Amino acid sequence: MNYTWDFSSVFSHSDILIEGAIGTFKLAITALALAIPIGLVLAIMRMSPSRFLNGIASAYINFFRSSAALVLIFWFYFAFPILMSVDMGAYSAATLAITLQSAAYFAEVFRGGISSIQRGQWEAAKAIGMNYAAAMRFVILPQAVKRMLPIFFTRVIELIKTTALAAAIAYGDLLYSASRIVSITFRPIETYTVVALSFFVVIFVMSKAVRLLERRLAISD
Numbered sequence: 001m002n003y004t005w006d007f008s009s010v011f012s013h014s015d016i017l018i019e020g021a022i023g024t025f026k027l028a029i030t031a032l033a034l035a036i037p038i039g040l041v042l043a044i045m046r047m048s049p050s051r052f053l054n055g056i057a058s059a060y061i062n063f064f065r066s067s068a069a070l071v072l073i074f075w076f077y078f079a080f081p082i083l084m085s086v087d088m089g090a091y092s093a094a095t096l097a098i099t100l101q102s103a104a105y106f107a108e109v110f111r112g113g114i115s116s117i118q119r120g121q122w123e124a125a126k127a128i129g130m131n132y133a134a135a136m137r138f139v140i141l142p143q144a145v146k147r148m149l150p151i152f153f154t155r156v157i158e159l160i161k162t163t164a165l166a167a168a169i170a171y172g173d174l175l176y177s178a179s180r181i182v183s184i185t186f187r188p189i190e191t192y193t194v195v196a197l198s199f200f201v202v203i204f205v206m207s208k209a210v211r212l213l214e215r216r217l218a219i220s221d
Contacts, residue, residue: 009185010194017194020177025171027163029097032156038099039106044118044136046111057107064104065082070165072097078170094166109155113148114140138183150214157206164199 045057064072067127077093080086088096117140125135167175178195182188 003189005190006187007190007194009187010181010190013181013184014179015096017183017198020172020174021198023171023177024160024163024173025113027094027098027166027171028160029144030095031102031163032159034095034099035102035106035159038103040110043110043114045074046107047114061104061107064101065108067101069097069101069162070168071102073165074168074192090166090169090171093169094163098159098162098166102162105155105158106152109148109151110144112151113144116147117143123126146217149217150210153184153206153210153213158211160203160206161199 020122042057042060045053048054048057048059073094076097077090079090080093080096081088114136121139121143122135125139130139163173166173167179170176174195178191181191185191
């Protein structure tokens, strides 16, 4: 195949790429900031002796973990505004869909970390007069965090990957910005190559950092 590569036309519109990268970063950070506390609450509910709280958390986690992220994004963008009679832009719909699904995954990460702590730690906290909330905050969670960090950051990487699906509803992320550049330059190969490499570099660096963290935690254990 005789194809002449020309990246200059793509980089001449670097402002659009930067705008898209900011959009991706904004979406990922917002979804992450919301999904973590929701996931922690769900994990605590899932481990609660109350059948009611456990049932609600289990139903939530099973539903969102079994749902396709792209379908959720479309549903919150097209269906949710009609059912709730609210205005829902692309950013809000994508954030809501990614947040709710990521919270379900984070809940299982947190639950696994908390469950890995020996029962004796709970009993020791109770013996010195701590209630459930205090034991969770001061004794259990500090130990559980160390064990759950590697898989936690793996889920963060997955969340970043999922943000690319927001381009399907015309949210101004990196992938959508690439489609804008393609419509201007008619250079899809170069444009999507740049975007693919951008995602690869970010995710590869984060993956290496997670592996390094795993080794350090293994040594400290």
